Amino acid sequence: MDIQEFDCIALAKEYDSRHPGEILKLALESFDNLAISFSGAEDVVLVDMAVKLKADVQVFSLDTGRLHAETYRLLEQVREHYKLRLEILYPDANALEKLVREKGLFSFYKDTHKECCGIRKVMPLRRKLNTLDAWVTGQRKDQSPDTRAAVPVVEEDAAFSSADHRLIKFNPLSNWSSAQVWQYIRDNDVPFNELHNKGFVSIGCEPCSRAILPNQHEREGRWWWEEATRKECGLHAANLDNDK
Secondary structure: OOHHHOOHHHHHHHHOOOOHHHHHHHHHHHOOOEEEEOOOHHHHHHHHHHHOOOOOOEEEEEOOOOEOHHHHHHHHHHHHHOOOOOEEEOOOHHHHHHHHHHHOOOOHHHHOOHHHHHHHHHHHHHHHHOOOOEEEOOOOHHHOOOOOOOOOOEEEOOOOOEOOEOOEEEOOOOOOOHHHHHHHHHHHOOOOOHHHHHOOOOOOEHHHEOOOOOOOOHHHHEOOOOOHHHOOOOOOHHHHHHHO
8 A cells, every 4th residue: 555645544533443453454454564562461462363364474573671670571571472573672772872861860860751761762763663664552541530531543643744754543442441451462472561460550671661650540650759741752742742
């Protein structure tokens, strides 16, 4: 399909109530140059669904250098379980060394997490997305009370598209709840991060993630020292601003 003719708005409406598997099927049939971004429980659900449709699906993950040991074990478990050639992306060494040299290892507690996430996550992600026509994420509307309430199942990626590179973004789990995600994980024996058994719900870098108490919202375990309206790392922020 010609990417310039791909009608995100019409397809978002058409597929809004469809099962995530159908949205993934649309993505895989529409674009050969497509990859799934994998980091959390939702993403492994998407990988599980995708490999049943296409065995050689492209999957990548961001290694920020600050992940939990349990997360590294999950990466390897997923690679072996699904027989994937999992691509790991790393931050630019020069940019990272400069940040740490000038501001130390924990500047995000004072300056907010934006700069650190920009170097460790957004920059390597941008490099990867510049090589793709489309990507798939595990975003859900109920993940954040302030920033993800209007995530469409299909959209043009406002954060990473440019005048000469249109990028399509699929969010097949947009309308699923956390309960539905975990029901799928249990029903299909999907690998998941050991930290979920220790009270962690939303898992990112080790210094910026913590377990939550019963009845707390899942995003309260991320960047807990900041306001709820700022709890995005930059991977989806421009799209979310567009959707509001």
